[in-house]
Amino acid sequence: MEGRQVRKKAAIRKVFRGGPASQAEISFLLQDFEDAYNVGSIFRLADAVGAKLIVGTGRTPLPPDPMIGVTSLGHHRRIPFRHVAGHEEAGNALREEGWTLVAVEVAEGAIPFLEYEFPQRVCLVLGNEGAGVYGALLRQCAAAVYVPMFGKGRSMNVAMCAGIVAYRAILKESS
Amino acid sequence: MEGRQVRKKAAIRKVFRGGPASQAEISFLLQDFEDAYNVGSIFRLADAVGAKLIVGTGRTPLPPDPMIGVTSLGHHRRIPFRHVAGHEEAGNALREEGWTLVAVEVAEGAIPFLEYEFPQRVCLVLGNEGAGVYGALLRQCAAAVYVPMFGKGRSMNVAMCAGIVAYRAILKESS
Numbered sequence: 297m298e299g300r301q302v303r304k305k306a307a308i309r310k311v312f313r314g315g316p317a318s319q320a321e322i323s324f325l326l327q328d329f330e331d332a333y334n335v336g337s338i339f340r341l342a343d344a345v346g347a348k349l350i351v352g353t354g355r356t357p358l359p360p361d362p363m364i365g366v367t368s369l370g371h372h373r374r375i376p377f378r379h380v381a382g383h384e385e386a387g388n389a390l391r392e393e394g395w396t397l398v399a400v401e402v403a404e405g406a407i408p409f410l411e412y413e414f415p416q417r418v419c420l421v422l423g424n425e426g427a428g429v430y431g432a433l434l435r436q437c438a439a440a441v442y443v444p445m446f447g448k449g450r451s452m453n454v455a456m457c458a459g460i461v462a463y464r465a466i467l468k469e470s471s
Numbered sequence: 472m473e474g475r476q477v478r479k480k481a482a483i484r485k486v487f488r489g490g491p492a493s494q495a496e497i498s499f500l501l502q503d504f505e506d507a508y509n510v511g512s513i514f515r516l517a518d519a520v521g522a523k524l525i526v527g528t529g530r531t532p533l534p535p536d537p538m539i540g541v542t543s544l545g546h547h548r549r550i551p552f553r554h555v556a557g558h559e560e561a562g563n564a565l566r567e568e569g570w571t572l573v574a575v576e577v578a579e580g581a582i583p584f585l586e587y588e589f590p591q592r593v594c595l596v597l598g599n600e601g602a603g604v605y606g607a608l609l610r611q612c613a614a615a616v617y618v619p620m621f622g623k624g625r626s627m628n629v630a631m632c633a634g635i636v637a638y639r640a641i642l643k644e645s646s
Binding site: 301369371453455466 | 475516615622634642
């Protein structure tokens with residue numbers, strides 16, 4: 297490498313932006329999240345992937361929340377979001393709006409995220425940090441995908457997991 | 472979906488483990504990290520991707536550190552790690568050990584992570600949260616890759632970025 301970083305804002309926006317490669321539309325459903333930092337991370341991710349919407353259900357913290365501001369770096373101000381009390385109700389509404397729900401969860405019949413052909417208008421369904429995606433919501437999902445683990449741990453942080461899967465959902469392979 | 476989660480530890484370990492798909496070896500170099508939470512997140516990620524080594528340079532916090540324990544969920548105990556004072560020295564040592572260094576950085580000549588063919592023994596070089604990867608270390612890298620951004624923000628969290636790139640580096644395409 298030449299060893300020169302690119303630090304100018306305009307250059308970064310111009311050169312390192314995603315191009316028209318992404319034709320997919322993406323949104324996120326956060327079901328009963330407990331940790332506002334995770335919510336903030338997902339708002340920051342949502343901006344990065346050009347997400348159209350975040351829906352938080354149940355007790356999921358949503359803006360305004362100082363902890364969300366910390367991890368979202370303010371990007372929560374750009375992403376449309378709404379709160380829906382019930383997770384089933386939220387799933388139904390999203391499907392009526394044309395979103396295909398895909399759970400990120402270790403569920404029966406779940407497939408590795410790389411083997412799944414994501415739909416063009418996908419809502420990633422993310423569950424509570426401990427309890428995961430509830431059955432009633434899983435049953436509304438067209439599929440469940442998981443991130444394979446190669447170590448001793450059985451889970452990843454939900455926001456990181458969302459990032460890994462979201463980039464797969466929006467980016468086409470170049471090969 | 473059937474709507475049933477898989478919660479048994481043994482089943483999760485057996486069914487949702489990465490298989491022999493990953494032939495790649497991966498390690499991480501953390502150059503002058505400031506945030507112990509980011510370090511902990513990368514230790515947790517390192518376990519998930521079966522990483523062989525973490526090298527922290529300069530002021531990078533390393534275990535034992537209570538904040539690293541929180542975000543790593545204890546997985547730091549499984550990943551070999553070492554501290555090296557100088558980042559150039561660390562890069563040289565890793566290359567002598569057969570690692571190909573790949574920076575995750577918006578640098579001149581950097582390419583989108585999906586377009587890069589990762590080597591079989593790759594060390595992802597991650598820079599300080601604000602300053603990024605220093606020039607002297609970038610020049611030791613075989614390549615720099617970046618994660619395309621589709622929103623208004625110019626950066627992602629370094630740990631999430633590492634996760635997105637690391638899974639690309641270790642997993643082969645199924646298609």
